[in-house]
Structures are given as C-alpha cells and as structure tokens.
Amino acid sequence: MLVSVHQPKDINMTNSQSAEATRKSTSARQLLIDVWGDLACPFCYIGKNRLDQAIASSRHADAITVRHRAYELDPDMPQEPRPNLGTIAAKYGKSLAEAERMEDQVVALAHREGLPFTADRVVANSFDVHRVLHLAGTVGLDDQLLGLLQRTLFSGQGNIYDHKVLTEAASQLGIPRSRVEEVLASDEYADAVHADESAARRLGITGVPFTVFGGQIAISGAASIEDFARAIDQARSDK
C-alpha cells in the first residue's frame, strides 16, 4: 500500500522537455539544495522532514529546488526484501528483542516529530530506487517521489523496493508507468547513481543525509529546522 499524495502532475517525459524542466529548476535565481541519502537511512527521512519545514518557512521557498543525490549505504544488500529488525540483529549479533530496543530511539524521535515510523519495515537493495529517483529528477519530481517512498517505507505500509510498488508510486506523481518500467528493465540512470556516489566521495562525505546548499555550504546529518533555515539564508546571501 502506498501513502496517498497530493497534486499529481501530468507530465510528458520527452528528453527535450526533461532537459528544459531541469534548466528551469536550476535557473540563476534558484537555490539548489543537493541532498545525498539512501532509502534505508531513517535520518534521511527525519532530515528531509526538517529540511522541508525549513524551506516552507523560508521567504525564498518559491526559489528553492531540492535535488536527491544517491548514496547506497549497502550496495551489496540483496534484492529480496528482508525484515529490518532481523537484518539489524544479524548485523550486530543481537537478538530480535535487542534489535528492537536499538531502534527504539529512532522510532521515538520520529514519532516526536509527527512522522509515521515503525521498526517493522523491510530493507533491500536500493540501487533501482535511486535510478527511478533520477528519472523523476529529470522532471523535478525526485524530491516529491522520495518523500512518498520514505513515508510508505518507514510507516511500514509498503515495500518500495518492489518494482510494482515503486512504479505505482512514480505513476501517482504523473510519471508515465511505461517509462518507469522501461528504466527498471534496463540499466538506465545507473551511471547517474554511480556519479552521485563518486561526487560524494570527492566531497569527503562520511555520513548521510548530507545536504549542500547552493554548492557552497554543507550540513552533515539530520540537523535542526533552525540550522537548515540558517543555511538557506546564508547560501542565499552568498549568491
């Protein structure tokens, strides 16, 4: 099951239009915010919620574009989904009860921030999700799709690693189902995912989320709304 979304867009995904959308979204007056992260990262979910609030409260909100950048926390993760708690238990040599206690802090934090969040979710290889996010990015819908996928995953309402679920989520936003299926059946945008990860290494990124404002200043981790807001203002004033 997918979390519902608002304001679906009707888009035509031709290459020329995609390129135009990208150009418009990164015009000179726009502040581009790049966020490196992974689907398995709960702090990317919490951090996105905080960044979204900072942007919403900014007087520059209409001139801000957020771009998802891929960073796989575990590129060797199998394609088949597996229970989150069982994966944690195996990774750290713990019992399921101990793994659940390890997640308690994150669950409590997310709930305090009003985010649906459960430890009872799945994990799997995120490479294909990142590729589809890059497809969405060609028409400026990557941040919106990421939010939908995070809410679906962390609320325990769906396995967003499943191609059918992923396709349904993208199509909810107006991305043509056939185009998503085409990407998933190929290696399209694989280079883009690898390029993101190479860029992350060049930047010396050691943790996600990692947020870069206007290509100038960066915050590592799920910072506070106030910190994100100050970074936005500072990046704008430096432009």
Next chain:
Amino acid sequence: MNVAKIVPTEVAGFCDVATGECVVIETDSDTPHDPATGEIAQLPDVADDESGVSGKPSKPPAA
C-alpha cells in the same frame, strides 16, 4: 564542488556510509554560532571535519 561545512546546533543522527550504521546523536548545545555575528560557524573544507556533527554518538540503533 568545493563546499564549506556548517557545524549545526543540533543533529538528530546520521548513517555512516562506511559501515551502514545509523547513529543517534546526543546533542551538545555549545558549539555552533559565532557569538559576535550570530553566523553559523564554517569550516574551511569538507575534508577538514569528517563527521560534521556535533554531540556524542550514543548507540547504533539501525542498519
């Protein structure tokens, strides 16, 4: 891209890209802003501060 890193006042946590560990941060509140200007402190380069987070990691809660 050559970026300067901001030291935030509070970070809930992060996931380490080397290990995949996700770490909750217990925040120190005395790090971040220049008392003279109120500006966020900036480091000269990303590589100078690899963690980029204030506070102390508590335990690894999630993979």
